Amino acid sequence: MGEPVVEVADLMKTFRVSEREEGLGATVRSVFRRRYRDVQAVAGISFGIEPGEVVGFLGPNGAGKTTTLKMLSGLLFPTSGRATVLGHVPWRREDRFLSRIALLMGNRTQLVWDIPAADSLRVLQEIYRIGETDYRRARDELVDLLDLGPLLNKPVRNLSLGERMKVEFAAGLIHSPQVAFLDEPTIGLDVSMQARIRRFVAEYNRRTGATVLLTSHYMDDVVALCRRVLVIHHGKLLYDGALAGLAERMTPYKLIVATLHDGAAHEDLGAYGAIVAREEGRVTLRVPRENVAERTARLVGDLGDRLADLSVEDPPIEEAVDRIFSGELPVATA
Amino acid sequence: MIGAYRALFVAGFQNASQYRVQLFLYVFFSVLRPIIFLAAWVAVAQARGGSVGTFGVADFAAYYIALTIVLHLALAWDAYEFEFLVRQGRLSPLLLRPLHPIHYAVVNNIVWKLFTIAALVPVLALTAITFGARFQGEPWHYALFVPSLVLGAAIRFLFGWIVATAAFWITRVSSVSTFFDRIQFIFSGQIAPLALLPGALQVIAYAMPFAYMFGVPVDILRGATTFEQTLLLLAGQGFWLAVCYLALQVAWSRGLRQYSGVGA
Structure with missing residues (x-):
């Protein structure tokens, strides 16, 4: 193992959200006087990830997983704390950093809707300044791994959800990122497509040595891909360690x-x-x-x-996670 | 960067070619409003014995034909699109790439304008013949019109982006944008030529950026400015471009700190 590619120390993110009570009166009052509340999405977490690791990031809705991924990919500024990814401070958003990472969000598209994916990939080739040889190698590898051949020349709007997700993966990884943040990559997909995406992520990690931090609501994703998991709840890290040890630790x-x-x-x-x-x-x-x-x-x-x-x-891993998510377990530092 | 622009242009043209009905409607409406104002001013001029101030019917025709061309090439609608990007979470994938999102908007603007300008030409030619439009420019007017148009378009584009960045704070930015569009409508020479605005309004108009977006290139194209005035107006455009550029730098970097990645 070399130096950690992801290092996070006391990372914290607080959102200020407006709130009001229900009803017309409250609505009218809120026009003149708005009340705000601070919501701590990430409450000071610390961890490191070594090169080539595939780490699962577990937590219920609103636990702070996506917020953390967004900070690590440079989309959000933290409220406090430090983080480096590949030696870069993510939220400085340097081109050199953005060229080496990817954040794939299962429900977000980065393809142009009305043109074939092959043309979108060409645009990405130019944006990421990928040489023709590297581009062809990366594209052919993704076509092979994801079985994309017949899909690339169809307009994206004509693809099914599963087909589109496969093409999204290709678009997200065409620049061969060294670190990939995958946020719910299998959400909404049928069981067979979920399995296919899982196989792809595992094979991609094996072939390229890319570091992967993955969130998913599907334990099957995590069990299939991750030997190590981070468990986050209410913005705090409850567990950081081997997946195999999660049940022992948490039940x-x-x-x-x-x-x-x-x-x-x-x-x-x-x-x-x-x-x-x-x-x-x-x-x-x-x-x-x-x-x-x-x-x-x-x-x-x-x-x-x-x-x-x-x-x-040991009890099934799902049971351990369910106990954590349902709040049955007290907060324990990993 | 050149490669990225080339690829974006190709994708942009492919994309634009998908929507022919939208394209037709866009051209139709972009011509309609100036032509209505032209007809109204012609009616006023005829009622007053053939002219309003220094504008005869042929001058109004030249003015509104020039305005249609300038509006078509210099108008930008980014604030509305940017709000959509932010609200739908579509900005995030763009922010993750090593290319500032403004470049996509530059290409989209240019592609759309090039795609639609051809449809505009016959309509404007017909209008020019019908109303006997009188352009009285010297060759240097037409030469200096080009940089003036580019500067006007750049000011409008950057101004639109400054307004658009309000979406980082308030999410729904279309009302702010509409507010500025109304001011622009009065002070950029759309409702009336700037030369016909009452004295105080004319002073205000030239103290704000809006006149430099559209009114100034229009006056240069129809040959209504002296050489010295033209240089002064171009300098004014340069000033507002610099102001808008700096303001956008500040607004963008502060906005990004505020960005909450709504819906993404």
């Missing part, structure tokens, strides 16, 4: 799955832990982490030969 229990020979799923195993699932011969128990060893030993001892199999698992 105070494990699951013991006991399979019984005699199909004794009807037997009451509630004494060993909270029963969360029960199907033929198989019972899943939720047990506090500190009690797992003791409960496992008791189960083995009490059930003896009737036990066909016993496994201890």
Whole structure:
């Protein structure tokens, strides 16, 4: 690993928003006297990302994910704090910086609606000053990875949503950025297109070594692509570490799955832990982490030969994330 | 930069060619308003024995034909489009590229004008013949009209962008833009030739940038200025261009700090 390509320290963004109560009277009053409220979208976060990493950025709506990506790509000025991306301060918006990064937002287009994507790519070639050889190589690679061949010569307005997203990816990455910020890249796509985009991001990262910071509401995206995740909630970073460790860190229990020979799923195993699932011969128990060893030993001892199999698992990652998003977990620094 | 402009021009022409009905309507309305004012002033002149001030019917015809050409080539509508870009979140992808968003607007302006100017020529020729338009310029008038038109267009373009940057603060900028359009309508020589404005209004008109956008190139094109006056007016245009350029630099850099990436 080299120097971090993304370094963030105490980054904070506060928006000032106007607010008023409902009703005509409040509306009239607001014309003459407007009330404002400060909303802290990002509340002082710090992290670093190494070259070539694919990092998932998780958090519920309004957690501060997109605001952070916008600051790191130079779209927004922070209220305070520091950040560098590829050695540049993003919000200075130097051409050299903008030429080396990309921010792809799943619901935003950068293509000209009425002309074929191939022509939009040519425009981008000139804007990013990409030499003809590099342009052809990058375009051919994207055409190959995204299977774009037949789509490039159709006007963008005639493409389906999935087709357009693929072309958007090509437009967003034609300049071979070293850092790509992907904000909900699979939003609105069907399952097969989501899987395709996931494969593309993984392969793109493998081929080019680009660093990727990805937000998504779909855990499948994160599980498929990211070994490391950042979890943000109410603008604060709750977790920064391995995806595999997220459940361990964020859920105070494990699951013991006991399979019984005699199909004794009807037997009451509630004494060993909270029963969360029960199907033929198989019972899943939720047990506090500190009690797992003791409960496992008791189960083995009490059930003896009737036990066909016993496994201890972390809860599904979705469950951990759901607990965080629903506010069940207290804020804990990673 | 040249490569980017060339590519944007190609894309712009492809894009513009998609909308022929819009193109026709644009040309129709850009001619309609000056022609209505021409007809009104001709009626006034005829009622007053053939002239208003120093303007006879043929002078009014020349004035409004020149105004139509200048308005067509120098008018800009960026504030309205910019509001749309900001409100719809379409500005963000442009801000992420190593090319200032103003360059897209420059190309769009030029493409649209070149695309529509051809349709304007026969209408204006017919109007000139019908009203016996009298252009009394010397060759140097026509030579200096070109830089004057470019300067007027540049002032109008940059002014539009200054107003447009208000969208960073208030999001809905069309009302501000409409306000300035109304002032421009009076003080740029559209409602009446600047020479016919009452004394005080004429002084105000030349103290504001609007006259230098349209009225000044029109007067030069129809040969209504002396050489010294023309140079003075060109210097005035240079002054307002510099003011607008500096003001836009300040407004843009402050606006970007304010940008909240609405909807994006």
